[in-house]
Amino acid sequence: MQELGEWFHNLDLNGVPTAPAHFLGDYPNVQWTQFACAIPEDLQGASVLDVGCNAGFYSIEMKRRGAGRVLGIDSDPTYLAQAKFASEVCGNPIELRCMSVYDVAALKERFDWVLFLGVLYHLRYPLLALDLLHDHVVKDSLVFQSMQRGSRQIDPLQHDYSFDETSIFDSPGFPKMHFVEQSYSHDPTNWWVPNRACVEAMLRSAGFTIEAHPEDEIYICRKRSA
Numbered sequence: 521m522q523e524l525g526e527w528f529h530n531l532d533l534n535g536v537p538t539a540p541a542h543f544l545g546d547y548p549n550v551q552w553t554q555f556a557c558a559i560p561e562d563l564q565g566a567s568v569l570d571v572g573c574n575a576g577f578y579s580i581e582m583k584r585r586g587a588g589r590v591l592g593i594d595s596d597p598t599y600l601a602q603a604k605f606a607s608e609v610c611g612n613p614i615e616l617r618c619m620s621v622y623d624v625a626a627l628k629e630r631f632d633w634v635l636f637l638g639v640l641y642h643l644r645y646p647l648l649a650l651d652l653l654h655d656h657v658v659k660d661s662l663v664f665q666s667m668q669r670g671s672r673q674i675d676p677l678q679h680d681y682s683f684d685e686t687s688i689f690d691s692p693g694f695p696k697m698h699f700v701e702q703s704y705s706h707d708p709t710n711w712w713v714p715n716r717a718c719v720e721a722m723l724r725s726a727g728f729t730i731e732a733h734p735e736d737e738i739y740i741c742r743k744r745s746a
Contacts, residue, residue, distance in 0.1 A: 524602045529575035533609045538575065538602075548577050548637075551665075554735035556581070559633075559663065563587040569631040569657055571621050572639035576603030576614060582633065583612035590614045591631070593624075621649045630659035637665040637738075642709045646697075650726035654743060662728055662741040669698060670715035695721040 521527075521538060530539035530546055544550070564586040570579040573592030583590050592614050594600050600616045607614045619626070621639060634657055640646045653662065675693030688694055695718035704710040714722065719739070723730055728741035 521605070524605055525598050527575055527602060528599075529577040529602075529606075531575060531577055531580070531606050531610075533606060538606070551735065551738070552578070552581065555663075555738040555740075558732050558734040558738070558740050559585070561585055563633070566632040567591075567629075567659075568633045568635065569593070569624075569627075570614075570635045570637075571624070571653070572637070572642075573603055573614075573616070573635075574599045574638075576606050576616075578635050578637060579603065579614045580607050580610050580612050582635070583607070583614055587633070591617065591627075593617050593619045593621075595620045622652060624652050625656040627657060629657065631657055632659055633661050633663065634658045635663045637663065638667070640664075640666040641712050641714070644711050646712055647722055647726065650722060650728075654727045658743050660743060662723075662739075662743065664719075664723060664728075664739045664741055665737045666719055667710075667713055668716055668719060668737055669713045670696060672716045674717045674720065693717050 521533065521536065527538040529548060530537055530542045562585065563582060565588045568582040568587045568590045570590065570592040573579050573594050576592055579590050579592040592603055595618065597618055600618055603614065603616055634653060636653060643649050671692035673693035675691050681688060696715050697718050698713040700710050700713065720730060723739060723741055727744050729744050730739050731742050732740035
């Protein structure tokens with residue numbers, strides 16, 4: 521486990537934690553416990569794509585619920601090596617590929633469940649990523665999470681505004697994305713941090729209907745019919 525480097529996911533591998541000193545605590549289990557009830561306990565035969573799988577925590581949980589095919593993708597080979605090791609130790613081996621979210625069209629396959637957790641704010645082109653997921657890999661359900669900052673308020677917005685209307689942009693409840701030019705939380709890959717209104721507006725814009733919001737940053741979405 522130590523030879524595979526520093527772990528971001530804290531997994532219990534036969535009683536040995538991979539990241540016991542994680543700055544977020546027992547992460548991501550602390551978050552999983554908040555929304556696990558929103559995902560069917562029986563995923564028998566379902567296909568799952570875990571985008572940005574990291575060390576495979578969520579992929580392993582989907583496998584434990586009986587999912588047939590679970591594919592985890594990540595652009596970091598170190599995380600994929602960790603996921604391979606962890607899933608094999610847990611007795612729930614998963615399929616893994618090194619690829620970016622921008623390349624998902626190459627999979628030429630749609631999945632019953634697509635997990636997109638903790639990825640959006642690491643992307644220079646976040647809305648493009650959501651569009652690609654919608655158009656190429658989501659068959660039915662998307663489980664989405666993003667770090668959020670700013671107001672939790674959501675304003676009821678009109679369909680359109682005149683060019684002279686500028687005050688609406690100053691409202692705390694207007695959709696906003698905060699751009700990080702250098703680094704945030706010592707991580708130079710944190711590019712964009714949306715507020716809550718922006719997250720929900722982006723999901724709708726990409727063609728998803730929000731069906732549940734079981735945790736502050738978690739959304740269970742359904743792909744809208746054309």
